[in-house]
Amino acid sequence: xxxxxQSPRHEVTEMGQEVTLRCKPISGHDYLFxxxxxxxxxxxxxxxxxxxxxxxxxxxxEDRFSAKMPNASFSTLKIQPSExxxxxVYFCASSSLQGNSPLHFGNGTRLTVT
Amino acid sequence: SQQxxxxxxxxxxxxxxxxxxxxxxxxxxxxxxxYRQNSGRGLVHLILIRSNEREKHSGRLRVTLDTSKKSxxxxxxxxxxxxxxxxxxxxxxxxxxxxxFGEGTQLTVNP
Numbered sequence: 098x099x100x101x102x103q104s105p106r107h108e109v110t111e112m113g114q115e116v117t118l119r120c121k122p123i124s125g126h127d128y129l130f131x132x133x134x135x136x137x138x139x140x141x142x143x144x145x146x147x148x149x150x151x152x153x154x155x156x157x158x159e160d161r162f163s164a165k166m167p168n169a170s171f172s173t174l175k176i177q178p179s180e181x182x183x184x185x186v187y188f189c190a191s192s193s194l195q196g197n198s199p200l201h202f203g204n205g206t207r208l209t210v211t
Numbered sequence: 212s213q214q215x216x217x218x219x220x221x222x223x224x225x226x227x228x229x230x231x232x233x234x235x236x237x238x239x240x241x242x243x244x245x246y247r248q249n250s251g252r253g254l255v256h257l258i259l260i261r262s263n264e265r266e267k268h269s270g271r272l273r274v275t276l277d278t279s280k281k282s283x284x285x286x287x288x289x290x291x292x293x294x295x296x297x298x299x300x301x302x303x304x305x306x307x308x309x310x311x312f313g314e315g316t317q318l319t320v321n322p
Binding site: 101130132139140142145153156188190197198199200201202203204205 | 241242244246251252253254255256259299301303309310311312313314315
Protein backbone atom coordinates (compact mmCIF):
# COMPACT_ATOMS: atom_id res chain seq x y z
CA UNK A 98 0.00 0.00 0.00
CA UNK A 99 1.68 3.19 -1.22
CA UNK A 100 -0.51 5.46 0.86
CA UNK A 101 -1.99 8.75 -0.32
CA UNK A 102 0.28 10.36 -2.88
CA GLN A 103 0.36 14.10 -3.42
CA SER A 104 2.26 16.14 -5.95
CA PRO A 105 4.12 18.35 -6.09
CA ARG A 106 5.65 18.42 -2.60
CA HIS A 107 6.54 22.05 -2.96
CA GLU A 108 5.18 24.72 -5.25
CA VAL A 109 6.38 28.29 -5.50
CA THR A 110 4.47 30.57 -7.81
CA GLU A 111 3.80 34.21 -8.42
CA MET A 112 0.57 35.92 -7.56
CA GLY A 113 -1.97 35.59 -10.35
CA GLN A 114 -0.70 32.27 -11.63
CA GLU A 115 -2.77 29.11 -11.76
CA VAL A 116 -1.81 26.35 -9.34
CA THR A 117 -2.87 22.72 -9.59
CA LEU A 118 -2.36 20.28 -6.76
CA ARG A 119 -2.75 16.57 -7.33
CA CYS A 120 -3.76 13.64 -5.20
CA LYS A 121 -3.95 9.88 -5.60
CA PRO A 122 -5.97 8.30 -2.79
CA ILE A 123 -5.55 4.82 -1.41
CA SER A 124 -7.14 2.27 -3.69
CA GLY A 125 -10.57 1.22 -2.48
CA HIS A 126 -11.20 4.30 -0.36
CA ASP A 127 -14.54 5.90 -1.12
CA TYR A 128 -13.92 9.26 0.52
CA LEU A 129 -11.40 11.92 -0.41
CA PHE A 130 -10.76 15.11 1.53
CA UNK A 131 -8.79 18.27 0.84
CA UNK A 132 -7.50 20.17 3.90
CA UNK A 133 -5.47 23.33 4.22
CA UNK A 134 -3.11 23.92 7.14
CA UNK A 135 -1.82 27.31 8.27
CA UNK A 136 -0.42 28.59 11.52
CA UNK A 137 -3.26 31.07 11.88
CA UNK A 138 -6.23 28.82 11.16
CA UNK A 139 -4.92 25.32 11.75
CA UNK A 140 -6.41 22.49 9.67
CA UNK A 141 -9.42 23.50 7.61
CA UNK A 142 -11.53 21.15 5.55
CA UNK A 143 -11.95 22.61 2.07
CA UNK A 144 -14.02 19.96 0.30
CA UNK A 145 -14.70 16.26 0.36
CA UNK A 146 -15.87 13.69 -2.18
CA UNK A 147 -17.74 10.43 -1.85
CA UNK A 148 -17.46 8.04 -4.78
CA UNK A 149 -16.01 10.86 -6.89
CA UNK A 150 -18.95 13.19 -6.19
CA UNK A 151 -18.37 16.45 -4.25
CA UNK A 152 -20.46 16.30 -1.09
CA UNK A 153 -19.52 19.40 0.87
CA UNK A 154 -17.54 22.29 -0.57
CA UNK A 155 -18.58 24.84 2.04
CA UNK A 156 -14.97 25.14 3.19
CA UNK A 157 -13.71 26.31 -0.19
CA UNK A 158 -12.69 29.90 0.54
CA GLU A 159 -13.84 31.49 -2.68
CA ASP A 160 -14.51 30.94 -6.36
CA ARG A 161 -10.80 30.99 -7.11
CA PHE A 162 -10.68 27.48 -5.66
CA SER A 163 -12.04 24.46 -7.48
CA ALA A 164 -11.65 20.73 -7.01
CA LYS A 165 -12.39 17.78 -9.23
CA MET A 166 -12.31 14.04 -8.94
CA PRO A 167 -12.62 12.61 -12.47
CA ASN A 168 -12.13 9.03 -11.26
CA ALA A 169 -11.59 7.02 -8.10
CA SER A 170 -7.81 7.28 -8.27
CA PHE A 171 -7.23 10.96 -8.93
CA SER A 172 -8.24 14.37 -7.65
CA THR A 173 -7.06 17.91 -8.28
CA LEU A 174 -7.35 21.16 -6.36
CA LYS A 175 -6.92 24.22 -8.50
CA ILE A 176 -6.40 27.83 -7.50
CA GLN A 177 -6.84 30.43 -10.21
CA PRO A 178 -5.65 33.11 -9.81
CA SER A 179 -3.44 32.46 -6.81
CA GLU A 180 -2.84 35.07 -4.11
CA UNK A 181 -0.18 35.35 -1.36
CA UNK A 182 -2.79 34.54 1.31
CA UNK A 183 -3.25 31.12 -0.31
CA UNK A 184 0.21 30.16 0.93
CA UNK A 185 -0.26 27.08 3.12
CA VAL A 186 0.25 23.35 3.22
CA TYR A 187 -2.52 21.53 1.39
CA PHE A 188 -3.28 17.97 2.43
CA CYS A 189 -5.24 15.29 0.70
CA ALA A 190 -6.66 12.45 2.78
CA SER A 191 -8.76 9.40 2.03
CA SER A 192 -10.82 6.97 4.06
CA SER A 193 -13.03 3.98 3.55
CA LEU A 194 -15.93 5.32 5.63
CA GLN A 195 -16.41 8.90 6.70
CA GLY A 196 -16.46 9.61 10.39
CA ASN A 197 -16.05 6.04 11.55
CA SER A 198 -12.68 5.18 10.14
CA PRO A 199 -9.31 6.88 10.17
CA LEU A 200 -8.21 9.37 7.60
CA HIS A 201 -5.04 8.54 5.73
CA PHE A 202 -3.13 11.69 4.85
CA GLY A 203 -0.63 12.41 2.14
CA ASN A 204 2.51 14.35 3.00
CA GLY A 205 1.04 17.55 1.65
CA THR A 206 1.96 20.20 -0.86
CA ARG A 207 3.62 23.30 0.56
CA LEU A 208 2.41 26.21 -1.56
CA THR A 209 4.13 29.56 -1.53
CA VAL A 210 2.61 32.40 -3.52
CA THR A 211 4.85 35.44 -3.86
CA SER B 212 -14.93 27.08 13.76
CA GLN B 213 -12.74 24.38 15.23
CA GLN B 214 -14.67 21.66 17.00
CA UNK B 215 -11.81 20.49 19.18
CA UNK B 216 -9.41 22.50 21.26
CA UNK B 217 -6.25 20.98 22.65
CA UNK B 218 -4.58 21.88 25.88
CA UNK B 219 -1.76 22.66 26.42
CA UNK B 220 -0.65 24.28 23.20
CA UNK B 221 2.92 23.17 23.88
CA UNK B 222 4.44 20.61 26.22
CA UNK B 223 8.11 19.88 26.87
CA UNK B 224 9.17 16.85 28.90
CA UNK B 225 12.15 14.57 29.45
CA UNK B 226 12.45 11.16 27.90
CA UNK B 227 10.83 8.53 30.08
CA UNK B 228 8.21 10.87 31.51
CA UNK B 229 4.52 10.63 30.72
CA UNK B 230 2.80 13.21 28.52
CA UNK B 231 -0.85 14.12 28.87
CA UNK B 232 -2.74 16.17 26.32
CA UNK B 233 -6.35 17.24 26.61
CA UNK B 234 -9.04 17.98 24.08
CA UNK B 235 -12.37 19.70 24.54
CA UNK B 236 -15.16 19.87 22.02
CA UNK B 237 -18.47 21.63 21.71
CA UNK B 238 -21.14 19.39 20.20
CA UNK B 239 -22.19 15.77 20.52
CA UNK B 240 -20.03 13.29 18.65
CA UNK B 241 -20.05 9.77 17.23
CA UNK B 242 -16.37 9.29 17.88
CA UNK B 243 -13.17 11.13 18.62
CA UNK B 244 -9.84 10.47 17.00
CA UNK B 245 -6.25 11.39 17.82
CA TYR B 246 -3.60 12.04 15.20
CA ARG B 247 0.13 12.74 15.25
CA GLN B 248 1.97 15.01 12.84
CA ASN B 249 5.71 15.00 12.49
CA SER B 250 7.32 18.12 11.11
CA GLY B 251 6.88 18.38 7.36
CA ARG B 252 4.65 15.32 7.13
CA GLY B 253 0.99 14.45 6.96
CA LEU B 254 -1.12 13.46 9.93
CA VAL B 255 -1.03 9.88 11.09
CA HIS B 256 -3.97 8.27 12.84
CA LEU B 257 -3.25 7.02 16.35
CA ILE B 258 -6.48 5.88 17.93
CA LEU B 259 -10.27 6.19 17.65
CA ILE B 260 -12.63 6.11 20.61
CA ARG B 261 -16.37 5.85 20.16
CA SER B 262 -18.85 7.92 22.12
CA ASN B 263 -19.98 4.89 24.12
CA GLU B 264 -16.43 4.05 25.20
CA ARG B 265 -14.68 5.61 28.17
CA GLU B 266 -11.12 4.40 27.76
CA LYS B 267 -8.98 2.80 25.12
CA HIS B 268 -5.38 1.60 25.01
CA SER B 269 -2.94 1.07 22.19
CA GLY B 270 0.64 0.29 23.14
CA ARG B 271 1.97 3.23 25.13
CA LEU B 272 -1.13 5.29 24.33
CA ARG B 273 -4.14 5.64 26.59
CA VAL B 274 -7.16 7.68 25.57
CA THR B 275 -10.08 8.59 27.78
CA LEU B 276 -13.37 10.15 26.79
CA ASP B 277 -15.85 11.96 29.02
CA THR B 278 -18.90 12.83 26.95
CA SER B 279 -20.58 14.59 29.89
CA LYS B 280 -17.70 17.06 29.98
CA LYS B 281 -17.12 16.93 26.23
CA SER B 282 -13.46 16.21 26.76
CA UNK B 283 -10.81 13.63 25.98
CA UNK B 284 -7.26 13.05 27.04
CA UNK B 285 -4.32 11.35 25.39
CA UNK B 286 -1.65 9.89 27.64
CA UNK B 287 1.69 8.77 26.24
CA UNK B 288 3.60 6.72 28.78
CA UNK B 289 7.38 6.35 28.97
CA UNK B 290 7.88 8.97 26.28
CA UNK B 291 10.70 8.80 23.76
CA UNK B 292 12.44 11.45 21.71
CA UNK B 293 10.70 9.98 18.65
CA UNK B 294 7.35 10.97 20.17
CA UNK B 295 8.21 14.61 19.47
CA UNK B 296 5.42 15.82 17.19
CA UNK B 297 2.15 17.73 17.14
CA UNK B 298 -0.90 15.88 18.37
CA UNK B 299 -4.42 16.66 17.21
CA UNK B 300 -7.84 15.54 18.27
CA UNK B 301 -10.61 15.33 15.69
CA UNK B 302 -14.36 14.91 16.02
CA UNK B 303 -17.07 14.02 13.56
CA UNK B 304 -20.37 15.17 15.07
CA UNK B 305 -23.45 12.96 15.39
CA UNK B 306 -24.72 13.88 11.95
CA UNK B 307 -21.77 12.05 10.51
CA UNK B 308 -20.53 15.32 9.16
CA UNK B 309 -17.02 16.20 8.29
CA UNK B 310 -14.13 15.48 10.62
CA UNK B 311 -12.84 18.68 12.18
CA PHE B 312 -9.51 19.08 13.92
CA GLY B 313 -8.35 21.02 16.94
CA GLU B 314 -5.37 23.33 16.93
CA GLY B 315 -2.98 20.71 18.25
CA THR B 316 -0.47 20.27 21.05
CA GLN B 317 3.21 20.51 20.20
CA LEU B 318 5.01 17.87 22.25
CA THR B 319 8.78 17.99 22.65
CA VAL B 320 10.50 15.06 24.33
CA ASN B 321 14.05 15.90 25.31
CA PRO B 322 16.59 13.05 25.28
